[in-house]
Amino acid sequence: MIEIIDLTKNYGLITGVKDLNFRVEKGEILGFLGPNGAGKSTTMNIITGFIPSTSGTVKVCGYDILENQMEVKKRIGYLPERPPLYFDMVVKDFLYFISELKLVDKKKRKSQINDIMELVKITNVKDRMVKNLSKGYKQRVGLAQSLIGNPEVLVLDEPTVGLDPQQIIEIRRLIKALSKEHTIILSSHILPEVSAVCDRVVIINEGKIAAIDTPENLSKGFGKSTKFTIRIAGPQKSIVNLLKEVYGIRYVEPHPSNEKDICDYIIETEKDIDVRRPVFFELAKVGYPILELKSLDMSLEDIFLRIVTEEKEVG
């Protein structure tokens, strides 16, 4: 559906993005993750045709953005970082204007607008002027605007920013539902959101792709180690020494609990070495019971921080 090939954008001497390569398949939700200034908005602006690339190709639904601008633009709905709203317009008039811009069939305009307003839950403000809306509502009108014309592709730059927690959950559910009929690229700083909603994640840093994979794979396959938390009853010092002796354990971090003689230990192990059985047997030998053992996969947050702060090889 969307193909990005060797995409590069330079702003004079500054590199915006360099040699980006990825695809988004039909019906997929792709997450775009990266620190500020990484190139997320630049990439989205290029895909939607707002700015042209310096080199490389972008194809949407088979159409090249540079050669077939109009065809691409008919098929994309875009919610930029700053929702593009005309403050002096009434919500329903604004959406009607958008439907004219997007060349929606005249007879279908009104009903489509009503459906979208229902979907995004802005029907109750349809007669209000945009400038009189709260941030949350403005954001939702922005989202509504991107849905007009039922475009095959949705590009959403931080779609849940400014919404309260309940609205965020609703919008996420909405995005998941939309992915049945649309292909979606969304960018976010909210890491749990990206891992909850997206099928795959692209981590971008300093204009280059640092990682592309599903949130689970990134979590599992990434990193040189795996983490466990284990709760053991017994003297902390000797347990720590004992654990350190187990082959494959890189370090042990004790966290005393409020129960006497019971302590939590965070263990980091080498990748591909399963230390659970050796730990059990060693502890059984000396009679210190394991009260809890839980694996801690790296959260997307950890991965993200790891990737952007050191050189990484993934995949």
Added chain:
Amino acid sequence: MFAVLKREVKSYFYSPIAYVLIGFYILLCSIFFLPNLYGGYADFNSNLSSMGFILLFFVPILTMRSYAEDRKNGTEVLLLTSPVKIMDIVLGKFLALIFVFLVMTAITLVYPLILSIFGNPPVAQTIGGFIGFILLGTTFISIGIFASSLTENQIIAAIITFVILLVIWLMDAISSMLGGFLSQVLNWFSLMSRYGDFNLGILNLNAIVYYLSFTTVFLFLTVRVIEKRRWSQG
């Protein structure tokens, strides 16, 4: 293009902007009309000349927000990512401004009508004068849109427009000061000298074409400015 046109016209007339501007304009024109009433002067074309002068101030204010506002409030993205050609966007905005201008001018038709009740204003000359006035205004507006596309700041756009219009208005005086070949070139370009013919009731075809071409050039320049900006800085 019609979508943009409709939206712009609505935004002018659903807000105080159009009414305040038109109101002030009519007020000023009325002040200039007083001598006609008091002096029993039936010829309207000198009024049109003064009205043209008033346009020097009004057109910059009318046109300053045309494209600059879209850049400022973030809606330029919307326009440029929709399946609309840039030329259509510019045309839509331009025609909306022309519409406001025509409304303003239509109201000023009252003056010659009043004159015709009391006297005998020369009909052909008055009509010619109005046609010239409208063409002049159209050209001014195209310059205004061009200036508005250059910057996000409406005030700067207004100033740029004003300066260009002022130079055009004074072109004849300036060229006579310069003398020589440059003077001849400037004289040919002069918008105002062609305006004089209209006031005499002469509908000079090449003058009409000249005004329309001038307008077209500025509209094209506006499109180029927008395109170039996309390509060079994004």
